Amino acid sequence: MFPFLLIVLLSLSWRISASAQPAQEFLHCISLRFHNSSSFAKLVYTQHNSSYSSVLKSSAQNLRKHGLQVRTQSGGHDFEDLSYTTTYKVPFVVIDLVNLRSAQVNVEKATVWVESSATIGELYYEIAQKNNVIDARLIDVNGRILDKKSMGEDLFWAIRGGGGGSFGIVLVWKLKLVPVLANVTVFIVSKTLEQNATKLVHQWQYIAHKLPKEIHTSIIISRVNSSENEKMTVQASFTGIFLGSTDELVPLMEEKFPQLGIVKEDCFEMSWVESNLCTIC
Template structure:
């Protein structure tokens, strides 16, 4: 009994030591660094603390009662707020988590696997986008979303784009620092490959640009993980040319329509297609026929930087087995193609890209997702073995996506950035829990 009471007292004393007192000390430290800190600082004493914490927490695995929560959440309005937050964390020995959109698969931007005091710096208020058409560049704050960037680019030019992902609610800070890519990666590489400069706050509170931080640190922040080496305030991006209209296509085949044979064949073709072609496959369970027989479906998708008339002869030459036809394809702007790839109806307002809380791209549920990189085609017999897994009860909503590599990805050295998966990779695989509704989910970490 005594040991039981002692354990309870120890537990309570731990909570006081690691939660209440550090939070008070942290708030006091912040109050000495800038005025009105209460307007952007949330602790568990604030009624809106948990709503702010969960506002961009995409994976409910990390919002359970047993998940460690931060001592405080800071939502800075200026660089000085971040400098103060970092200074006080360093002074009090607190860990820092940096969040721009919360889409990282393992919740690393808003939780910790260890019971240690930490603070979340949420960049949701730092989201300005400034596009310079003449220079084909943009300065973007880390709290902006991919959709906000695409929308602002489109307002200035229909023939400029940026090679980021198709998940328009994803925060750019994590996407750029985590090695994210999208439908232009075979043409122009990763999002991080197209970063020209950055403004970063380091552990000492200094605001550094590419020149003052040095090339080693500039290398590390472009794929080495968000918040690992400092907090990036903003990024200077190189915009890339695209046609005024592109072609987006989608065609679905079931197992009864030779889906296995087509997926197997795709592995040998996709990475060799012209660099202005993006292609992926989504594989999931489906029902087919009069008696709703269970089967699998493979949906092949393409975005081609050209017209339908240019694309169809190309596909007839390179992949005639698929039977891609005129009715499977639509011409649209490149910005609109990103909405098409997440299965939104054609003609949906482009302002949809500005919706930061949309669950169209990713429903907020409990999930686990993983990735692989494929260097040799998977034999058809192995694919059939993989298909069998879909018929298990726990996999009834599972999705597997294949995203072709090659093109520009083969031309960039594996040491150019911390993202090493370049030449030699035929395609990437993502194993998803069925809550993603995209045709081919493009890589994103945050």
């Protein structure tokens, strides 16, 4: 019963603008499937309940006493399945943040508050209409709701690099927006093991963070058929977005990362929104 209480609290109620409607719909759904639905109704708390805050905090704190682990699921994009499984097959509770997906853009201050389950498409759409993390709100292990100031610099530094689910439940991020040109340049350069991919990946780790802020790069590792001997090999695809033209990017990369050997044929100019579709695909 305790896990049920916690899931209801967390999945239905953690919205600043929560209304009674979702809770009523949930209770109606329960009534259609359980004979003792009235007892379940007593376990549902929203922000409209006077005891909501105290029940929420005690529920989060009591997990450890009951030997339950916590798994946080936001957008559901999890390469290692850590948001809905446990390594040692122990009981666990899933905190589902699926409904925390709004993005509030402040054009004048060039900032945006993004709730933790907003998908890439939703976030890009809001930003395109009107990144740097400058604030956040999270719930810590003691059930407290903290912002950058109250959590301290160490924890704020940790959640920006280690993932929100590792150090607390991040509810919303505040990002600093950057100006974007009408057109940007996307580049894709793929190298296999036979084409010295291992050395290039090693070099990239020492170069990428030193590139100008107008360039964002990443690497996608995949298994492909070798064009030389038709056997399976490993390929590293270096992708990036540059806030500028191809004519500016090529000489810049020749200076900063000449080993990659970028040429104009590797580059494609397009709008910023189109570039995100390109890199996702």
